[in-house]
Amino acid sequence: MMKGGWFKVYAIGYLLFLYAPIIILPMFAFNDATVIAFPLTGFSTRWFSAMLEQPTLSIAVKNSLFIAVTSSILATTLGIFAARASTRYRFPVKAGIMGLIMLPLVLPEIIVAVSLLVVLLGLGVSLSLWTVILGHVLICTPFCIAILSSAFQSLDQSLEEAAYDLGESAASTFRLIILPLVMPGIISSLLISFTISLDEFIIAFFLAGTEPTLPVFIFSQFRFPQAVPVIMALGTVLVVLSILLLTIAEYFRRRGIAKAGGKDTGGFL
Amino acid sequence: MTEKPTMIAFQDVHKYYGDYHALRGITATIRAGEFFSLLGPSGCGKTTLLRTIAGFEGISSGAVMIDGRNMAGVPANQRPTNMVFQSYAIFPHLTVAENVGFGLRKARLPKAELATRVGEALEMVGLKGYGDRAAHALSGGQRQRVALARALILKPKVLLLDEPLSALDKKMREQMQVELIRLQRQVGITFILVTHDQEEALVMSDRIAVMFEGEIAQLADPETLYRRPNSRKVANFIGTMNFLPAEILSEAGGKIEIEAQGFGKLTLEAEQAPGAASGDGAAVGFRPETLTILFEGQTASDRESMAVIEEVVYYGDMTYYDVRLDGTEKPIRISMRNVFGRPVLDIGARTRVAWSPGALVLFQ
Numbered sequence: 001m002m003k004g005g006w007f008k009v010y011a012i013g014y015l016l017f018l019y020a021p022i023i024i025l026p027m028f029a030f031n032d033a034t035v036i037a038f039p040l041t042g043f044s045t046r047w048f049s050a051m052l053e054q055p056t057l058s059i060a061v062k063n064s065l066f067i068a069v070t071s072s073i074l075a076t077t078l079g080i081f082a083a084r085a086s087t088r089y090r091f092p093v094k095a096g097i098m099g100l101i102m103l104p105l106v107l108p109e110i111i112v113a114v115s116l117l118v119v120l121l122g123l124g125v126s127l128s129l130w131t132v133i134l135g136h137v138l139i140c141t142p143f144c145i146a147i148l149s150s151a152f153q154s155l156d157q158s159l160e161e162a163a164y165d166l167g168e169s170a171a172s173t174f175r176l177i178i179l180p181l182v183m184p185g186i187i188s189s190l191l192i193s194f195t196i197s198l199d200e201f202i203i204a205f206f207l208a209g210t211e212p213t214l215p216v217f218i219f220s221q222f223r224f225p226q227a228v229p230v231i232m233a234l235g236t237v238l239v240v241l242s243i244l245l246l247t248i249a250e251y252f253r254r255r256g257i258a259k260a261g262g263k264d265t266g267g268f269l
Numbered sequence: 270m271t272e273k274p275t276m277i278a279f280q281d282v283h284k285y286y287g288d289y290h291a292l293r294g295i296t297a298t299i300r301a302g303e304f305f306s307l308l309g310p311s312g313c314g315k316t317t318l319l320r321t322i323a324g325f326e327g328i329s330s331g332a333v334m335i336d337g338r339n340m341a342g343v344p345a346n347q348r349p350t351n352m353v354f355q356s357y358a359i360f361p362h363l364t365v366a367e368n369v370g371f372g373l374r375k376a377r378l379p380k381a382e383l384a385t386r387v388g389e390a391l392e393m394v395g396l397k398g399y400g401d402r403a404a405h406a407l408s409g410g411q412r413q414r415v416a417l418a419r420a421l422i423l424k425p426k427v428l429l430l431d432e433p434l435s436a437l438d439k440k441m442r443e444q445m446q447v448e449l450i451r452l453q454r455q456v457g458i459t460f461i462l463v464t465h466d467q468e469e470a471l472v473m474s475d476r477i478a479v480m481f482e483g484e485i486a487q488l489a490d491p492e493t494l495y496r497r498p499n500s501r502k503v504a505n506f507i508g509t510m511n512f513l514p515a516e517i518l519s520e521a522g523g524k525i526e527i528e529a530q531g532f533g534k535l536t537l538e539a540e541q542a543p544g545a546a547s548g549d550g551a552a553v554g555f556r557p558e559t560l561t562i563l564f565e566g567q568t569a570s571d572r573e574s575m576a577v578i579e580e581v582v583y584y585g586d587m588t589y590y591d592v593r594l595d596g597t598e599k600p601i602r603i604s605m606r607n608v609f610g611r612p613v614l615d616i617g618a619r620t621r622v623a624w625s626p627g628a629l630v631l632f633q
């Protein structure tokens with residue numbers, strides 16, 4: 001075998017491990033059989049029509065989208081405040097405060113979910129989509145801060161001073177200079193938190209009350225063997241939508257960077 | 270020349286960062302229409318002082334006056350000053366024209382008038398027709414010009430320049446120096462330049478304040494600063510200065526009697542001791558070009574001493590000789606222009622050196 005051959009085998013094996021299950025998804029979504037097993041029996045789109053006839057599914061999708069959009073906007077907004085404060089201002093025990101804010105990143109979600117549930121019930125708050133949003137904002141914010149901090153960090157402070165020096169107020173400087181320049185970071189942050197929230201299971205399972213969310217719905221469906229191909233169809237749709245979303249976001253992010261003449265640091269694709 | 274009115278006055282300005290005393294009692298005035306430089310090594314407080322004029326830094330005590338008005342409590346966006354930043358701070362997401370016209374946004378000018386004024390500003394800095402370009406696609410020198418146009422379009426009373434040339438290469442820097450001087454004469458605005466480059470300060474300024482450790486060590490025009498520095502520190506920061514130990518014998522009637530190693534007994538004018546000097550540990554200083562190595566057949570126009578050449582550094586147009594005058598321990602540096610036909614001397618050669626008491630400066 002030629003030099004580096006084992007690395008090639010390793011790389012191909014790694015990619016197979018990552019993507020083979022995802023390729024299986026559409027294969028069985030279009031397969032004309034209830035049982036998930038080879039050989040494939042024939043082409044069919046009936047699982048997709050069955051999917052559209054599920055009333056709970058459409059509620060779950062709506063709920064999940066609502067939660068994901070709201071959480072990502074809230075988490076990114078909080079992230080902007082925190083990232084701005086941590087990169088531009090000095091204040092006492094900054095390191096300690098930032099550490100506490102970032103802690104949910106490594107906190108087991110089950111702990112967060114259970115303790116939130118106990119506190120909310122203790123306070124007499126009834127469970128709803130908003131309690132899920134609360135939990136999701138909590139776990140998404142550290143990711144947003146991490147992404148936005150690097151965006152704010154790479155911003156030259158004299159740009160702000162220049163705008164201020166030229167007569168703008170602090171607010172208009174933020175709107176005219178800072179916001180457009182950190183926009184790629186904001187898009188990344190929205191995208192990451194949207195994705196985290198959309199497929200989050202544990203917190204949604206504990207805090208949603210009687211409202212279904214998409215991951216919880218999918219989990220519940222696995223109890224019924226005849227529902228599994230429908231889940232495959234749903235999974236296929238989700239994969240396609242994720243790729244679409246990532247592509248659009250990446251396009252806007254790159255366009256933003258190109259417009260500002262910056263160097264591309266990170267990103268997803 | 271009539272004295273120009275005062276544009277900026279610092280009155281005993283102090284600035285503390287926690288325990289760190291960054292500005293230690295700055296008192297100085299800058300005149301209207303002057304090209305003024307704040308010169309000093311990094312960390313001397315020159316940029317901090319500039320930023321107190323712009324309003325980016327508050328002061329701990331004292332007062333900063335601009336055109337007779339106390340700037341206490343006046344924020345940066347309401348001061349009659351504009352700044353050219355070290356990094357230029359060109360807004361990368363805007364075009365050149367949008368950058369230059371940024372300060373006029375508030376004025377809500379009609380589109381045609383805005384375009385005219387931006388066009389004029391660009392023409393002034395030699396960037397006519399660059400308005401539609403993306404700002405991030407410009408070269409260093411062009412960014413510099415955009416930053417200048419952007420700051421000058423508001424017709425400020427004072428233009429603040431924070432090491433504007435330090436990011437440019439040598440050729441570009443020299444070109445921009447000349448252009449800045451031309452521009453300043455053209456617009457007549459007070460320019461205040463912060464620089465650590467003594468040559469740049471000498472070339473460009475009407476007057477220079479040399480700063481060390483939060484204090485102004487000397488404030489003078491370039492020639493005075495070079496010829497009559499008031500301390501060894503200033504003398505060493507600006508150009509090269511030789512020192513030889515000297516003893517003050519007497520001081521009377523504007524004359525100072527000294528005995529200097531290698532030069533013997535001398536009488537100096539009082540103006541040759543711009544800093545206070547008395548008693549022990551005094552020294553005479555002189556620039557390398559004020560001494561001349563005499564070649565065969567040449568005679569000194571003033572005084573003459575014998576010396577040994579200890580080191581020769583050839584620079585093409587110049588040769589630097591390190592020579593030791595008879596009766597001294599430490600070599601001094603002499604710079605000689607390499608005039609056609611004059612040989613470069615060898616190490617170890619004995620030579621005569623011409624000098625003049627008038628070129629000496631007495632230091633403590």
